[in-house]
Amino acid sequence: MSDVALALAPVFLPLAGAAMALVAKTLRGSGPAAAMEAAGAAVGLVLPWAALAVLLPRAAGGGVAFVVSGWDPAIGIALRFDGLAWLVDALGFAGAGAAYLYSRGAGPRGPLFTAIFLIQTSALAATASTADLFNLFVCLEVLGLSSYVLVASSGKPGAFLAAFSYLAISSAAMVFFLVGLFGFYRLTGSLSYEGISAALAALPDGGGTAASLSSACVAAAVAIRVAVMPVYGWLPDAHALAPHAVSAVLSGVLIKTPLFALGRLLEFLPAGPASMELLGAAGAVTALAAVLVALSQKDAKRLLAYHSISQIGYVVAAWGMGTRVGLQAAYLHALFHALFKGLLFLSVGTAADAAGGRNVYEVRGAGASLRRAGDRRSITVVAYAVGALSICALPPFNGYASKGFVGSLFKGEWRYWVLFAAGACTIASFLKLSMIFLPAKEAPKDARTAEAAPAGAEPPRMSVTASMKASMILLAGLCLATAAFAGRIMDFTGTMLGVGAGAPSKSLYAAPELAKAGFGACLGVALFFVAVSKPGKRAATLVRARPRSFAGLVLAFAVGLAALGARLVLFP
Amino acid sequence: MIARALVLCMFLIGIAGLVAKRNLVKKTFALAIMNSAVVLLFVLEGSSIGDEAPLLGGPGASFVDPVPQALMLTAIVVGVCVSALALALAYRLYKAYGTLDVDELKRLSGHE
């Protein structure tokens, strides 16, 4: 097979799988239909790994840049399958594969869900390798549309509203994207990144105000998908109310791919470095602000959703440096976050379903509920523990390596201390979340549930099936493996992104770093006790009660867009 | 210039409506208006360099630019898809809560 065919395989294989799932939907007889659907899922989620494995040497050696169908680059669609695309694809297929496995047990099931899920995976791969502005628009729309449908697939009315808000804000943002595209096309007559960059360079003033503002429109529209502050408002509802498997993909994969795609574009634009710098600063602020909100949440999944925003803040902060090392750190944290946050969404979702509630102040004894639901070996609890220790960045878990790497880029800057504080708050809020696994407080309460259960009034709310366990074991194993081989993975991503050695894999375990981590952990524990104290709870109620409306979301977008535009025009 | 200014007005009406109107169906229409404004903009500007439809074999030789038309074909389809899905969601929300007012819905669905 030619390199071009292989490079397109991660896009087309999931599509072929989606087509098979759709055909399965129309088959009569449940046996053939189920077989066809499973085959489609295998084609879409397993076969791409073979293509990625074959492509690895090419991707590491600079990649394949081509125009689809071999047309003239002036009019065709340019794609670029390089080391970054390979890495982002690997992240996407890992996250999507594990989440799909979980959905086979916990739902939503059915050929339609499989088809939409595979379409979303295909769009992830396409987004990772596109080098054409209009193709980026199409990829983002496919990603968007499929994720609105997946969020709504939980069937809860609240999820419909979350899907509607997500749809409305990101569609409005995509109209701004088109305005930016109009600006670029009118100035340059080109849609490929390289063509735009060459034509802008030939213009006397590099395109002037129009080019800067077009860049702002495009960057702000993509920033919505990444959910960096201030345009994060759609995420908590969408991620909290989606089915658990979908939450895992949305948080783990879907908010990162657009960021790396945007980075690929901004490399080519004169306004790129300044946009990245501003977004990166916003990312650092996001990391701290979102975790403070997370600390105040009482809904377990919403708490995790705010953590996604906070962790993406780390990624954006590193990405915003605009250097290859920054990109490497961003990718590394994105990858590790995809693994542990996927794991957390799945395990906390399972625990909440088993316990029949999601309020972290009320649910207790989730471990016992899980055992009643068929999880006799406490796989869910262990999986949660692995995920929580990873996100808390305690050595030697993988979060320690990636957060340490991100932090090491900002030594001596304000951002370093912002991220350090965010780390301490992360520990505090996961201590709070872990309270759902505490044994039930009062004995009488326990007795009541014990009485109720045999009476048949309350059969186990759900059962933890084999594929749910397999999915959690897979992700937990990947978390531990990436922790064990963090140094190797750093070197590997360095080669893929053309950085070379220089990642601080050894120095992370030097005594001062470990001491700092210990200090952060103590700070986190102290914060936890503040957060669960009376005044802490009152403050949390205030934070939760802050006004959040759809109008505010659009307003935040407009303000962010205007700020980015002003930054690019006034301080070029 | 005048035509572009009018398109800009249409775009701004769309985004203002998206914020100011609380009815989900009106919000969906506001999105469609924004989308149509951009479609108009592309087709209008693309036709400034010619006056024939981009079909080879016609009498004249000065076509309009076919690229924006092809791009807008995609944008129109995407816009229709967004509207269809948004209306389906609005329908389900109305069935569940008996209202289309976004603030009411927010209150009823118990979002914090």
Add this chain to the structure above:
Amino acid sequence: MRRADIAGTLAGIVVAILSCAVVAPVLLPDVPWPEAARDLLAARGLGETGASNLVSAIYLGYRAFDTLGETIVLLAALAGAVSLIGAARDTPLHGEEAGVAADRGDYRGPADKRRRLHTEIMDSIAGKLAPIVLLFGAYVMLYGHSSPGGGFQGGVVIASGVIFIAIGRRSGGIGRIGPRLTVFGPRALSRMEASAFAAIVLLSFPVSISAFEGLRAGASAVGVSVPAVSYIVALNVSIGLKVGSGVALMCVMMLGGESE
């Protein structure tokens, strides 16, 4: 006016002003529109793709990869909308218990509404117009490479033909061949949609890696000439069938059509 309305209006104005500040400098200045792409297409479009309609040459030739994405967007949105609407039929309207509505006699769901809107004129005309509309749709779809039209446009016309059939079916129009056998029922439509989508994916992959050129070269080596335009026609037809069946399925569901 309520306070919330005033706040909303103010927010709308602020958003409009901020957007205007960013968008106006992109839109308003006079910049000559680039002509290079147009000239390139005028010179080479027909020869390279075989389509004399240059818009078709772009969206099914040079930028067919985008069109694949567009088809997928349509698929995802329609499938989502159909499943949302389909699932809603079982849920009662807000404030009504399931089953209560039927007893009250004022609202009996889509089926009841359909009977009330039912007139003989609508049924007999719709059923007889359907073949003509379908034929026109097929023309728009098949000749998209050389005249205004194409798969998306033709598909939507075909969908309206199918809707006419669905309306006409109620009074025993052409849609009903036997007591159980209907053409263009929801199951047939979704089967057609699935196979047309599979065809689009199968057609797009070889052409994306420019295997189609190789196929043509191979065919002409053994003395068979495959015109360049055949690919565009094939894609137009499969997109037309996909769009037609997908849109028709959604509309039939919205009409409250039978689910299987």
